[in-house]
Amino acid sequence: MKYKLLGRSGLKVSELCLGSMGFGTEAGWGADKDTSFAIMDAFANAGGNFIDTANIYKLGTSEKIIGEYVSNHDRDHFVLATKYTLLDNRTNVNASGNNRKNMMRSVEDSLKRLKTDFLDVLYLHIWDNITPIDEVLRGLDDLIRQGKVNYAAISDTPAWVVAKGNTLAELMGWSQFIALQVEYSMIARTAERELIPMAKHFGMTVTPWAPLAGGALTGKYLRGDQGRIKPESNRLNDNSVKITKAVVEVADEMGVSPSHVALQWTRQQGFSSIPVVGATKVSQLEDNLKSVEITLSDEHLQKLNAVSAISLGFPGDFFNEDAVKTNSFGGFYDKVEKRI
Template structure:
């Protein structure tokens, strides 16, 4: 496993991030403690140190399993990322949301479950459209100054909110968001409209969740293995089937799994990207780990891009059309690009 810098920080993390949303057997699915420990052993033995969880995953069981595992090992080796915002507590109106009170409460509870004195990366889990972004960043900065958190991060939030937050943090001397977690895959490319360009501008690393689209890009739905997926899911429509078939064709050509093709596509984009690979079985992770030795050709990338192309909407498509017009006038656009 190679290591990469996370965003504009000096924090070194493995080129794959282990997702632990499935650690625990609540809700009738997931990995029990022994299986979770086996997955963690496999990841760390491969050189992985970047692990993603959240306070809400399996109602806290994911964090508890991680805490038990890491407490008997070198804590400083691991880069633990967790999240706050969501919590199932109907008796406390401030037990959810992005507000400072919930953040501080959630962090204290996560520290206990994780059996650690500090969290390496703290994500805002999902934007609540209520809390001012300056309240979020000031509270995160206070936690960082206290040594309870090392770095600030954000997930599932509009690009304009993140941009406002990082600009404000730069102005005020607060810690900025260093990484952005969003759903991103060959079946979900809409972050290319605003979120990914914004992340590139601020030097943020993108950590895609569901880079395999819940397993759709492994080809399992083509084989009729629908599992828990709903029939109306967009991972089962004609568009997703067409894209998945292109993935499978390339996988067959290279002699690798379709999942490796889909994961590598995210890793070969023109921005800093560390996909989150979830697993509830050791065999699933073992297959995902093979991606570090995969390299897609320009032809492969073009085939996948064409199969999964989306409209950028306005102004993205307008800029694209404008570039074509400028090129038609003596290559002016090319000269501007080179400068």
């Protein structure tokens, strides 16, 4: 694999990120330790160095497995990203949320499980609608100044919160968020309304989770393999089936697997993108790794973009009206006056 800079930083990471939510066998599914080690071996042997986990994944087992693996390899080769926010201690009312107390406690526990003195990237996992963003940023900046965290990032948070946070951090001289993790795939493109334009503005790298839409874009649900997916999931409706069929058609034309097409699509959307690819089998990872070897043609991109297109809503669609597209600003203002 080649390496990319993560956001507006000098941190070099592989063009695919290994997702480890499936490391551990809690809840009756996932990869055991030996399989997880084999997956990380395959990833590292392919040049991968960017590994994503969270304090809550498999109730901490994911971090423990990664910690044991990395402690027996070159720690400095790997870029370890973990997250805090979600509940991992039911005896403490402050063991969840974005507050500083939970942040500090969670980081200390993650450092122990990962068997490391520092985290390369710490994500806020999900916005809690309670904690002030300045409390979050000051806490993250303190951790960075202490040497326990190298870079701050954020996940599953409204665009206006992230924008306010990075603007405040720039004003105060605090560390800014360099990466944004959100759900993004051809079946889930709503991040294009606000989140992705915001990330582009601030020079943040987007790390899409579920870039294969839980496996839907591999075509396996077309073959009748429902797996653990819920019947009411938007990954099984008529629109997702139409999108998946288009992905399969493009894959057949290119002589590659549908997963290659779906992953590469997220990397050719005009912004810095490093998809998070999860795996519970070595064969799954090996197939996903091949996606970096292909490039979608303009024709294929147009086909996939068209079949998966969403409404941007207001003001996105308002800005994209014909008058604006043709640079007819007089016509644009005429329309505005009529609406007023």
